[in-house]
Amino acid sequence: MSLSFDLTPEQGELRSVVRQFAQERVAPRAEEMNHRREFPTDLVLEMGKMGLFGLPFPVEYGGSGGDYLSLCLAIEEIGRVDQSLGITLEAGVGLGAMPIWKYGTEEQKRRWLPALASGEQLAGFGLTEPGGGSDAGGLRTRARRDGDEWVIDGSKQFITNVGTDISAFVTITAVTNDTPREVTNFIVPTGTPGYTIGKGYRKVGWHASDTRDLSFEGVTVPADHQLGERGRGFANFLSILDEGRIAISALAVGSIQACVDECVRYSHEREAFGKPIGAYQAVAFKIADMELQAELARNAYYRAAWLMMEGRPFKKQASIAKLYSTEAAVSAAREACQVFGGYGFTTEFLVGRLYQDAKILEIGEGTSEVQRMLIARELGLPRTS
Numbered sequence: 593m594s595l596s597f598d599l600t601p602e603q604g605e606l607r608s609v610v611r612q613f614a615q616e617r618v619a620p621r622a623e624e625m626n627h628r629r630e631f632p633t634d635l636v637l638e639m640g641k642m643g644l645f646g647l648p649f650p651v652e653y654g655g656s657g658g659d660y661l662s663l664c665l666a667i668e669e670i671g672r673v674d675q676s677l678g679i680t681l682e683a684g685v686g687l688g689a690m691p692i693w694k695y696g697t698e699e700q701k702r703r704w705l706p707a708l709a710s711g712e713q714l715a716g717f718g719l720t721e722p723g724g725g726s727d728a729g730g731l732r733t734r735a736r737r738d739g740d741e742w743v744i745d746g747s748k749q750f751i752t753n754v755g756t757d758i759s760a761f762v763t764i765t766a767v768t769n770d771t772p773r774e775v776t777n778f779i780v781p782t783g784t785p786g787y788t789i790g791k792g793y794r795k796v797g798w799h800a801s802d803t804r805d806l807s808f809e810g811v812t813v814p815a816d817h818q819l820g821e822r823g824r825g826f827a828n829f830l831s832i833l834d835e836g837r838i839a840i841s842a843l844a845v846g847s848i849q850a851c852v853d854e855c856v857r858y859s860h861e862r863e864a865f866g867k868p869i870g871a872y873q874a875v876a877f878k879i880a881d882m883e884l885q886a887e888l889a890r891n892a893y894y895r896a897a898w899l900m901m902e903g904r905p906f907k908k909q910a911s912i913a914k915l916y917s918t919e920a921a922v923s924a925a926r927e928a929c930q931v932f933g934g935y936g937f938t939t940e941f942l943v944g945r946l947y948q949d950a951k952i953l954e955i956g957e958g959t960s961e962v963q964r965m966l967i968a969r970e971l972g973l974p975r976t977s
């Protein structure tokens with residue numbers, strides 16, 4: 593009988609350590625960070641020291657020698673108390689470091705990966721442009737070869753982790769040839785002349801995470817800053833997103849689980865008409881539905897991560913996990929606020945913050961519509977393009 597739902601002892605231990613860190617170090621500051629829209633560099637550095645940013649990478653590159661499911665477990669636990677810090681970890685590893693690990697040369701891995709894996713530096717993933725995120729293949733940013741260098745012009749929008757004190761570089765897509773159309777990836781270090789990092793957005797949620805627009809005007813990088821094969825840039829970035837969707841699903845599960853935990857606690861404490869509100873079926877059934885969503889969403893991301901770690905096709909399963917768990921997170925957060933009544937409409941309570949934070953889960957790393965498109969394609973349905 594090979595089917596098992598048990599975590600390995602290492603994964604179980606990691607989950608408890610991260611849960612304790614999240615409760616003791618993150619939870620007490622989460623409300624204030626959200627209110628001040630403050631990026632907590634010190635907590636990121638602490639998480640780096642715990643090895644969380646290096647979980648899926650080998651020790652020889654500064655990693656912790658864990659696996660992708662371990663990363664997801666850590667993201668779920670951090671996301672249970674603070675979604676902003678959860679996305680910082682998810683994007684730091686899944687989007688920032690992963691392109692270097694998957695597509696970098698040996699020299700690039702040795703040069704760029706250790707500082708990312710130790711959490712001392714962060715990198716961004718520059719795919720989305722002002723002209724479109726879902727249609728990211730329609731990018732306008734260009735790079736032209738000039739001797740031993742590349743000269744980049746263009747812009748990117750909504751990029752995570754590029755404007756913090758420890759942001760070291762961004763990897764981007766740029767058009768390097770028109771006919772045939774060719775897209776290539778590049779590493780652009782922070783501080784390169786012509787590379788401008790915009791002010792942060794005033795977002796609906798994820799207040800304590802860093803999101804910026806970027807512009808590139810005659811930005812010159814050496815030839816060894818090309819990442820991966822010339823012409824493979826779009827396909828390589830899409831493949832990074834396939835994996836990232838599993839991690840976003842884990843972040844969504846953290847949110848749903850927090851809704852369950854908070855609502856169970858509150859339903860015992862809060863009384864109305866002489867009884868704890870949990871005694872009313874209308875309240876209890878909402879919480880039962882959240883528990884159902886947490887269970888199904890967690891199973892979906894565990895299975896997608898397992899397929900990926902087994903080296904099997906996992907694209908459809910990753911989209912299913914992302915789609916189901918993020919839509920469930922929005923619904924659970926809405927119902928959790930309802931259970932909390934007026935208090936649920938304040939950001940002083942976790943459920944109010946989860947409600948603010950949940951919506952972006954259905955948008956980032958591929959919208960719900962894009963996930964349905966990908967699932968339909970995997971089923972062999974006719975394509976429009």
Ligand SMILES: Cc1cc2nc3c(=O)[nH]c(=O)nc-3n(C[C@H](O)[C@H](O)[C@H](O)COP(=O)(O)OP(=O)(O)OC[C@H]3O[C@@H](n4cnc5c(N)ncnc54)[C@H](O)[C@@H]3O)c2cc1C
Binds near residue numbers: 956959
């Ligand atoms: C806080 C935040 C952080 C982000 N971080 C990053 C990052 O680090 N790196 C990065 O590259 N991007 C990042 N993004 C961008 C994000 O991935 C995009 O916003 C997302 O992919 C959607 O793209 P868009 O905003 O251009 O919307 P559009 O693509 O313009 O979509 C608008 C609407 O049209 C729908 N739509 C589009 N095409 C179709 C179609 N063919 N069929 C059906 N419906 C369709 C969409 O689903 C959506 O509902 C971030 C965004 C936010 C808000």
